Amino acid sequence: xxxxxxxxxxxxxxxxxxxxxxxxxxxxxxxxxxxxxxxxxxxxxxxxxxxxxxxxxxxxxxxxxxxxxxxxxxxxxxxxxxxxxxxxxxxxxxxxxxxxxxxxxxxxxxxxxxxxxxxxxxxxxxxxxxxxxxxxxxxxxxxxxxxxxxxxxxxxxxxxxxxxxxxxxxxxxxxxxxxxxxxxxxxxxxxxxxxxxxxxxxxxxxxxxxxxxxxxxxxxxxxxxxxxxxxxxxxxxxxxxxxxxxxxxxxxxxxxxxxxxxxx
Amino acid sequence: xxxxxxxxxxxxxxxxxxxxxxxxxxxxxxxxxxxxxxxxxxxxxxxxxxxxxxxxxxxxxxxxxxxxxxxxxxxxxxxxxxxxxxxxxxxxx
Ligand SMILES: Nc1ncnc2c1ncn2[C@@H]1O[C@H](COP(=O)(O)OP(=O)(O)OP(=O)(O)O)[C@@H](O)[C@H]1O
Ligand SMILES: [Mg+2]
Numbered sequence: 001x002x003x004x005x006x007x008x009x010x011x012x013x014x015x016x017x018x019x020x021x022x023x024x025x026x027x028x029x030x031x032x033x034x035x036x037x038x039x040x041x042x043x044x045x046x047x048x049x050x051x052x053x054x055x056x057x058x059x060x061x062x063x064x065x066x067x068x069x070x071x072x073x074x075x076x077x078x079x080x081x082x083x084x085x086x087x088x089x090x091x092x093x094x095x096x097x098x099x100x101x102x103x104x105x106x107x108x109x110x111x112x113x114x115x116x117x118x119x120x121x122x123x124x125x126x127x128x129x130x131x132x133x134x135x136x137x138x139x140x141x142x143x144x145x146x147x148x149x150x151x152x153x154x155x156x157x158x159x160x161x162x163x164x165x166x167x168x169x170x171x172x173x174x175x176x177x178x179x180x181x182x183x184x185x186x187x188x189x190x191x192x193x194x195x196x197x198x199x200x201x202x203x204x205x206x207x208x209x210x211x212x213x214x215x216x217x218x219x220x221x222x223x224x225x226x227x228x229x230x231x232x233x234x235x236x237x238x239x240x241x242x243x244x245x246x247x248x249x250x251x252x253x254x255x256x257x258x259x260x261x262x263x264x
Numbered sequence: 265x266x267x268x269x270x271x272x273x274x275x276x277x278x279x280x281x282x283x284x285x286x287x288x289x290x291x292x293x294x295x296x297x298x299x300x301x302x303x304x305x306x307x308x309x310x311x312x313x314x315x316x317x318x319x320x321x322x323x324x325x326x327x328x329x330x331x332x333x334x335x336x337x338x339x340x341x342x343x344x345x346x347x348x349x350x351x352x353x354x355x356x357x
Contacts, residue, residue: 147288150288151292155295183281184281186281186288
């Protein structure tokens with residue numbers, strides 16, 4: 001059976017697509033699936049450094065497409081698990097060095113060999129976005145609880161439909177329980193009500209992500225981290241398991257008091 | 265006293281999330297119904313065809329637009345009539 005290709009996209013930049021791709025990819029691989037990560041952000045290569053694999057790159061996606069090497073030669077094996085490979089993209093080429101048709105063909109080839117192909121989409125809705133979605137079977141939209149990010153996510157839902165990708169699922173990243181509790185951040189229900197797509201996961205804002213990215217070690221490797229736990233939960237949901245969402249309201253003073261006096 | 269309590273429990277700040285949600289709702293009403301100029305032109309031509317069956321229209325003054333209110337939208341058409349079609353007005357009587 002051929003594998004499944006998932007594109008991770010957002011519209012707005014900097015909301016956590018690359019972080020999500022790295023963590024879900026490594027998480028799935030650690031649970032025994034064969035995974036290929038594809039960096040589709042040509043010209044702004046990122047996924048390799050987030051994965052800590054930047055020193056191993058010889059060939060890239062554009063080399064494969066231009067016929068400078070075979071696909072297998074460009075795949076970089078992860079240092080932590082043999083189940084995971086990364087197809088980096090070119091740093092010095094323009095985004096339009098690749099055509100959607102070529103991406104489609106490449107992803108199709110990967111699907112013969114891997115269970116999951118995760119495609120890290122660039123921000124925006126132009127050429128790079130169209131390349132990233134070209135070969136995908138399903139889409140995961142990443143957003144943060146901010147007006148501009150949710151607005152762009154809504155736009156992306158429409159554009160995905162236009163490319164034949166219906167029913168994307170949503171990851172809400174960088175949620176701050178303290179701010180949600182104060183009423184200073186839109187909560188999960190608010191965002192789901194507005195976008196009306198199924199929720200795949202909620203990831204807290206966590207400095208552990210920055211620390212782990214500094215080291216090139218995705219946070220799923222660290223089970224004690226709340227964001228690592230959140231990404232692991234998403235991995236299990238992708239496998240079809242029902243996992244409850246982390247409680248993002250946390251325990252505010254009011255909640256604690258209410259419990260103390262027996263109100264809940 | 266209530267004010268003090270609600271400040272203590274952070275109620276006062278609820279405004280920022282409420283504002284975010286409301287602004288988002290409004291901006292999406294607009295985003296989701298944005299109509300391309302091309303579609304508007306096609307709509308205009310088809311409208312013209314239909315209406316021309318019943319009355320003669322001043323084509324130069326014929327306008328169709330989407331108008332955006334604060335939280336609503338409307339399709340607004342201005343269709344100057346040159347003349348009613350005689351044959352039709354007679355059959356109606
Ligand atoms: N949950 C989180 N908590 C804290 N920091 C985060 C979280 N998610 C992402 N970040 C940080 O935010 C920054 C942007 O993340 P990332 O590169 O994954 O976004 P992106 O959507 O891929 O950006 P681009 O659109 O530029 O490709 C990074 O510095 C990352 O470490
Ligand atoms: Mg990125």
